[in-house]
Amino acid sequence: MTPPHLASHRASGLRRLLRPALIALTLAAVVAWAAVQCKVSLGELARGAVRGVEVLAFFFPPDWSAMPELFGPAFVTVLLAAVATPLGVALSLLFGLAAARNLAPSWLRTPARMLIGLERALPEIIILLLLVAALGVGPFPGVIALAIGSIGMLGKLLADAIEEIDARVLESVETVGATRWQIIRHAVIPEVLPSFLANAIFRFEVNIRASVLLGAVGAGGIGFELSKAMSLLEYERAMMAVLVTLALVFGAERVSDVLRRRVLEGGKLR
Amino acid sequence: MSVAAVPASVPTPVYTPPSRLFRRRLAILGALLVFLTGAGAALQFKPWMLVTDFHYLVRLAGEMLPPRIELLWSKASLYSSVAETIAMALLGTLAGGSIALALSLVAAGNTTPHPALRTLVRFGFGAERATPNFLVLLVLLIAVGFGPFAGVLALTIGSVGMFGKLFADAIEQVDPAPIEAINSVGASRWQVIRYAILPQVLPSVVANGFYAFDVNLRAAIALGVYGGGGLGFELQLAMKVLRYQDVLALILLIVALVTLMERVSDFLRRRILGTTAAL
Numbered sequence A: 001m002t003p004p005h006l007a008s009h010r011a012s013g014l015r016r017l018l019r020p021a022l023i024a025l026t027l028a029a030v031v032a033w034a035a036v037q038c039k040v041s042l043g044e045l046a047r048g049a050v051r052g053v054e055v056l057a058f059f060f061p062p063d064w065s066a067m068p069e070l071f072g073p074a075f076v077t078v079l080l081a082a083v084a085t086p087l088g089v090a091l092s093l094l095f096g097l098a099a100a101r102n103l104a105p106s107w108l109r110t111p112a113r114m115l116i117g118l119e120r121a122l123p124e125i126i127i128l129l130l131l132v133a134a135l136g137v138g139p140f141p142g143v144i145a146l147a148i149g150s151i152g153m154l155g156k157l158l159a160d161a162i163e164e165i166d167a168r169v170l171e172s173v174e175t176v177g178a179t180r181w182q183i184i185r186h187a188v189i190p191e192v193l194p195s196f197l198a199n200a201i202f203r204f205e206v207n208i209r210a211s212v213l214l215g216a217v218g219a220g221g222i223g224f225e226l227s228k229a230m231s232l233l234e235y236e237r238a239m240m241a242v243l244v245t246l247a248l249v250f251g252a253e254r255v256s257d258v259l260r261r262r263v264l265e266g267g268k269l270r
Numbered sequence B: 001m002s003v004a005a006v007p008a009s010v011p012t013p014v015y016t017p018p019s020r021l022f023r024r025r026l027a028i029l030g031a032l033l034v035f036l037t038g039a040g041a042a043l044q045f046k047p048w049m050l051v052t053d054f055h056y057l058v059r060l061a062g063e064m065l066p067p068r069i070e071l072l073w074s075k076a077s078l079y080s081s082v083a084e085t086i087a088m089a090l091l092g093t094l095a096g097g098s099i100a101l102a103l104s105l106v107a108a109g110n111t112t113p114h115p116a117l118r119t120l121v122r123f124g125f126g127a128e129r130a131t132p133n134f135l136v137l138l139v140l141l142i143a144v145g146f147g148p149f150a151g152v153l154a155l156t157i158g159s160v161g162m163f164g165k166l167f168a169d170a171i172e173q174v175d176p177a178p179i180e181a182i183n184s185v186g187a188s189r190w191q192v193i194r195y196a197i198l199p200q201v202l203p204s205v206v207a208n209g210f211y212a213f214d215v216n217l218r219a220a221i222a223l224g225v226y227g228g229g230g231l232g233f234e235l236q237l238a239m240k241v242l243r244y245q246d247v248l249a250l251i252l253l254i255v256a257l258v259t260l261m262e263r264v265s266d267f268l269r270r271r272i273l274g275t276t277a278a279l
Helices: A004-037 A042-058 A064-099 A106-121 A124-135 A139-163 A167-175 A180-219 A222-231 A235-265 B020-043 B054-064 B077-107 B115-130 B133-144 B148-172 B176-184 B189-228 B231-240 B244-274
Strands: none
Touching (some): A064 A235, A064 B020, A106 B244, A124 A139, A124 B189, A124 B231, A139 A180, A180 A222, A180 A235, B077 B148, B077 B189, B077 B231, B133 B189, B189 B244
16 A cells, blocks of 8 residues: 555646646637637638738838828827826826725715726727717817726725725824814825826826727727728828837837836925 | 013014025925926926816817717627636736746745846846837737737736736745755655745735736726727727717726726735635
8 A cells, every 4th residue: 555645746746737738728628719719710810910011011101191190190199198188197186086895885885896897897989989979079088088098007006005005093193183074175185196106197098099090980089080091992191100109109118117206206395 | 670571482473594404405396397398398298288278178068068978788799808808817817826926936046046047037037117008919919920829928927027026026036944944854846836935925926916907907998999809809890980978988987897806806905815824
């Protein structure tokens, strides 16, 4: 008979072999299922790659002469994001405060958390499509969709940040007789402001990307120009719009990086 | 001594000018308001439309209610749409993650074969992240045609940009001691990667993988709207024919799906990361 310590050793050896095999098998099965679902075909990919290169050739050279007339739409895209971000920040502030366990009573917190969760689960494009269905095309539904779109991310991050505040900070303000608003004003806001501002700046960057995308569905701006050029088969003009978009997004990323670092390093926050 | 005498300790109110901090905050607020008004006017963004056009929103809500929930069991093609959306996100994440892992070894300073290659790949990641997902999809739709396959490819390319930077940063932050240790016993470059670097970045790769799946699931729905197939496509179809009760039913389905998958991936991530030591 095998001594017990050796038996257990052998068993663990078998398990060590079995487990990665099992994981690999499961993964392979899942991938195979997914590939069938999505009608993945390597032949199509190979043909598509050839066609893709041919298609890409249409996009070059970019139509540089279209660049000046694309600056206007690009500016509109930035403005859309710039108007939507403060609105979204204000909305998220309300939702974030209402959803924090250590601030809001449960009758307020539960629906607030639910709405935040609901928004997070819905892609922005769906919110925009609904607003467009109700209000028609134009910048108004675009801005509102972006502002609503901020609630899910900023509201949740803010609520989580507030819940992580040291309970002693809140108590010390409470013991000297502060009202709920005074607690928020003098204990909560100073604690969460740097991270909230940093997230808001990041949201601005996200909103620029999103407003390009929303533009394609009719909110105007560079996204609209792009989808218009694509549907008119003016690929070289579309490429120019892509280049302008890239410059825009790259620029926004840089600016947001610098601003966030400044905000988070603190001191300059007044 | 008169009782009515005012105690000397009560100070008479003196006008104090607002502090510098207060004035500065006021200036920032004012500048923000001026900017918002100006930008709003330039965009022809009319906030009062929210009040004047509110009845349109109410009417849409009225048309959406009650949701046609029976759609969820009466329409069989919906199941394959759900499966398609999940499969798109899954394949995009796995394929994108694998490609990103391979490329991140080139993009990380401590494993790259050549610094010039590192800069090149890093630039590629950056350019990809700056490109909106739907743009990639538009090109792919022309190349491989409408349907979920184009969606998978778009998500794959998108995941490479997202993951690649995260993985490369993780690799650059590994503890150099194990690398030196196995280097000193004569390990090849590949052995260093396999035994000193991969074990250190694996937890972050797995955690980011699950996060990317959540992101990709939402993106899969959004891409569907542009013609990538799956639930987003169904939704856009229902909207085009103005069947708003169907639309609401589909939205509820999407919310349920996203929330459920988030729970599942959270659960799996916790289990896997709790047991990486045993792997």
